[in-house]
Amino acid sequence: MPVAVETHDLRKAFGSTQALNGVDLEVPRATVLGLLGPNGAGKTTAVRILTTLLQPDGGTALIDGINVVEDPRAVRQRIGLTGQYAAVDERLTGSENLQHIGRLFRLGSTEARLRADELLAQFDLTEAADRVVKGYSGGMRRRLDIAMSLISRPSVLFLDEPTTGLDPRSRLGMWDLIEGLVRDGTTTVLTTQYLDEAERLADQIAVIDQGVVIARGTAAELKAQIGGARLTVTGASPADLDAMATALGSLPMVIGATEMDPITRSVTVTVTSAEGVVPAVVRTLDSAGVEIADVDVAGPTLDDVFLQLTGRSTADPDDADGVAAAPAKRKGRK
């Protein structure tokens, strides 16, 4: 599969703070990479380098094979950036904001207007199109902001913490919207501090901490790294309990002992990965003639993963914003 975004040994220091300390990334076309990490981990610095806003100290960064340092204009032609702040002009209407960016991409005025209308409809902003952005809600601004990044139908879309500061409802709406873009084939690099966001939206996750990728893989793979999921199967009849335990014990992904609970008619085992477990269980028990009432797979959360990898929880921002990491954030955005 062609690679849309590629970095190799990317480095950037701000003073004595190493914001990026040799980052390798690879994003296949039409997939989503989630850059996950606490404040100051280096996520935004990576995005700023990839979007030509910042020069790296070392390493290479390519968008569609084009080097961001050697040919920034050609790169800018192919990307869309939605930064941490909704970068909209409050004095203009939603439609004018979109047309403005369209003209800077050298669309003719009719073309720019048509494209603006199209995006306004897609982002549910048609009714607000001719209203000045100053009166928009946070969620509307964010939608307009992302729409502005899509004017040129970019090959790669960068979303830097797209749901930070949104209320829970707008956040869910934003997730649906991003999923829609991804279905349409937009390669996306997404930074987030939220594990549930990365899990829901990203095909691949790279966990960044203090300027290095400390883990990568799918959400399921990351979870598997810290031990497997817990599988609980509830049988329809108590008489089947022994047969159920035997059948489950024979599955290749099951590790460790089998626990039986006659009261709930359930058997609990540990499996190496939650992936593909349920169909295997159903097939196995079906051929063993055991009727199933319920199957439940509970994996560890990405929070557990992060805690395991860094020794810190993401839920505690004070802790995550460690002494060494804090200046990187501040300077990284200068």
Add this chain to the structure above:
Amino acid sequence: MTATTETMEPAAAAPLPTGVLWIWRDSWTEATRHLRAVPRNPELLVFATIQPVMFVLLFVYVFGGAIATPGYSNYEQYLIPGIVAQTVVFGSAFTGVGLADDLSKGMIDRLRSLPMYQPAVLIGRTLSDLARNVVAFVVMMIVAFLVGFRVEGSWLAALGATALLLGFSYAFSWIQALIGLSVSSVEAANSAGFIWMFPLTFVSSAFVPTASMPSWLAAIANANPFTKLTNAARALFNGQDPGSDVWQAVAWAVGITVVFAFLAARKFARSASR
């Protein structure tokens, strides 16, 4: 390349334009972004002109009787060119404040990630502020004529004075652009943009003849480029021989524009949101 991948290609495949037309188009697009907003916030323009109008009235009627301006028919003839010069130069502060605002809202980041001619962001901003200054200039001249100011030289000379004044305000916009890109907030841009312009415009020949100042201060005032501008505009409006003042003022305006446009463009290329 198959047809499917072709449709996947961004609209971007068109060759990247270069040259003057491209620079002008992007600059004008950016200028319209700001100009469009002016009629929506008319109070901004109203308040921006009320202060200078008040200055004209206060100076003419409060100080007018006390300040001796030998060689001029009355104080109005002396004062108006100076106060207009101060107003258009003060008007340049909009540039810095506006850029600081764009910067703090992440707009500069967005623009820097576009394949546009990057300095067009600055050119568009300074041009739109020049347009705003033209409006302020016209309002002030109307008030000036109402309080008794007259063009005593040729209208051509008066037109030259106008061009000089607006040219200076444009040059100062580039100083303000550098300030706006260098400070950390809109409030700081506002303070840092205005504070130095008070001594610059008051320690000059704008309001009183420099001969009335203590000799050390008069020496500073006489060397002040703002004095050159005021003297040149005053001579042109009053039908006097400006001597070398016009050329010195032009040289200052061009010099400031060139140096600060370079510095601001360099700063812009390195700037990012905060």
